[in-house]
Amino acid sequence: MSSQPPHPALLIPGPIEFDDAVLQSMSHYSESHVGAPFVSTFGDVLSNLRKLFQTTDPASQPFVLSGSGTLGWDQVAANLTEPGDEALVLHTGYFADSFADCFETYGVKATQLKAAIGDRPQLDEVEKALREKKYKVLTVTHVDTSTGVLSELKALSELVHRVSPDTLVVVDGVCSVGGEEIKFDEWKLDVVLTATQKAIGCPAGLSVLMASGRAIEVFKARKTRPNSYFGSWKNWLPSKTDSLYTYLPQSNRLAVMQNYEAKKASYFATPSPQLIHALDTALKQILSRPLDQRFADHRNASQTVKKAIANLGLKQLATKPENQANTMTAIVLPEGVTPPDVVPSLLKKGVVFAGGLHKEIASKYIRLGHMGVSVTDPDRSDLTKAIDALRESLAEIGQA
Structure with a gap:
C-alpha cells in the first residue's frame, strides 16, 4: 500500500x-558531498550503472551529472566532436531534430537520415549514407518519445563497425534505459545517454551517461578544447587541472568520476546528494531481480x-x-x-x-x-x- x-x-x-522507497530516499538528511558516507553511496551508484548497462569493461566510464537527459547531448557534442566534424543522426521523430540542433550549436554538421513518421531508417539506407561520407559519430534514438518508435541497436552497431569502423555509435536511451534491453559491451556501443525520471524510476534531475573506452580515447585525442565547462569531461576525468578543494589528497583531486566509484572523496562541481540517494535506491531495486x-x-x-x-x-x-x-x-x-x-x-x-x-x-x-x-x-x-x-x-x- x-x-x-x-x-x-x-x-x-x-x-x-515512483516507488515509495525511492521518494523516501529523497528526504535523506543533508550531508557533505565529499564525506565518506555520501561518497560511498555515489560509488555504489556508479558501480550499479555498469550492471544496468551490462558493461564489465574497465575502460568504459559512467558519468552522473546534475541535469536533464538533454545534458547528455551536450556532453556528446562538446566532448566527442569538434567544429567541422560530421554527425549522422538517424531520425525517428522530434528528438532527432533536437539532437541535430545540439550538434549544430557546437559547430558540427549534422546530417539527418529520416524515415516516414512511425518508421525508422533501414539498415541499407544507413549503409549507403556511411559509404558516402565519413562521420565522426552516428546517433540513434533508442525509443523516440514523440513517436513510440523503437530502433534496433545490435544490428545497427554491427553495420557501423563493419562499414565505418571509426564512427562512434551514440545512443539516446532517455526513454529506454531500464525498460529496453541494452548490452553495452556485447553490442559495441560507444555512448548511451539517459536520464533518471523514466524507466530507471527516479525523480528528474540527473543526467546519466556511459562512455566506452574507445569514446574516451577519442575525447583525449581531440585537437580543440571542449566548448562546454560544466559538461566537459576534462573536468570529470583525470587531468592536470587542480581542484579548489586543496585539502584533499592530490590523488583525489584529479579523477572525479573514477574516485567516486572507488569511494574516494573528489570534487569538481557539487552533485545532488538527495537525488543520488534516490538513484541508489532505484538501481538497487532494479538489480534485485x-x-x-x-x-x-x-x-x-x-x-x-x-x-x-x-x-x-x-x-x-x-x-x-x-x-x-x-x-x-x-x-x-x-x-x-x-x-x-x-x-x-x-x-x-x-x-x-x-x-x-x-x-x-x-x-x-x-x-x-x-x-x-x-x-x-x-x-x-x-x-x-x-x-x-x-x-x-x-x-x-x-x-x-
Whole structure:
C-alpha cells in the first residue's frame, strides 16, 4: 500500500510513477558531498550503472551529472566532436531534430537520415549514407518519445563497425534505459545517454551517461578544447587541472568520476546528494531481480497495452511490430478527435496521458507511458485503469 497522497496515475512517457522507497530516499538528511558516507553511496551508484548497462569493461566510464537527459547531448557534442566534424543522426521523430540542433550549436554538421513518421531508417539506407561520407559519430534514438518508435541497436552497431569502423555509435536511451534491453559491451556501443525520471524510476534531475573506452580515447585525442565547462569531461576525468578543494589528497583531486566509484572523496562541481540517494535506491531495486525478467515485464505490459488499443479499434504511430517500443505507446486518435477531446476526461478518471509531440501530427495522437513501477509492481493496476479510462472517454464522445 503506497504512502503517497492520492493522485492521478502519471502514465506519460516520463516522468513516471515512483516507488515509495525511492521518494523516501529523497528526504535523506543533508550531508557533505565529499564525506565518506555520501561518497560511498555515489560509488555504489556508479558501480550499479555498469550492471544496468551490462558493461564489465574497465575502460568504459559512467558519468552522473546534475541535469536533464538533454545534458547528455551536450556532453556528446562538446566532448566527442569538434567544429567541422560530421554527425549522422538517424531520425525517428522530434528528438532527432533536437539532437541535430545540439550538434549544430557546437559547430558540427549534422546530417539527418529520416524515415516516414512511425518508421525508422533501414539498415541499407544507413549503409549507403556511411559509404558516402565519413562521420565522426552516428546517433540513434533508442525509443523516440514523440513517436513510440523503437530502433534496433545490435544490428545497427554491427553495420557501423563493419562499414565505418571509426564512427562512434551514440545512443539516446532517455526513454529506454531500464525498460529496453541494452548490452553495452556485447553490442559495441560507444555512448548511451539517459536520464533518471523514466524507466530507471527516479525523480528528474540527473543526467546519466556511459562512455566506452574507445569514446574516451577519442575525447583525449581531440585537437580543440571542449566548448562546454560544466559538461566537459576534462573536468570529470583525470587531468592536470587542480581542484579548489586543496585539502584533499592530490590523488583525489584529479579523477572525479573514477574516485567516486572507488569511494574516494573528489570534487569538481557539487552533485545532488538527495537525488543520488534516490538513484541508489532505484538501481538497487532494479538489480534485485535478473535484468532479463525486468525487460520481459516491460515487453509483456507493452503487448497487453497494444492488444487493448487494437481492441478499441485504434492504431499506433509505429505500425510495424518491430518498430514498437516496450516503454510507451503512441496512440492515433479516431478521425476528427484531438488530444483536448480526451486528455481532460482521462485526468478526471484518474490517469494522466500525454498529448502528441511530433510537430507534424501533434493534434492527431496521444501517448501512454508504461514503464517502471506501473509495470513491475504487481499490486498496481495503473495500466488496466488507463485502458478502462480511455475506453470510457472515447465512448463519451461517441467513439466507442
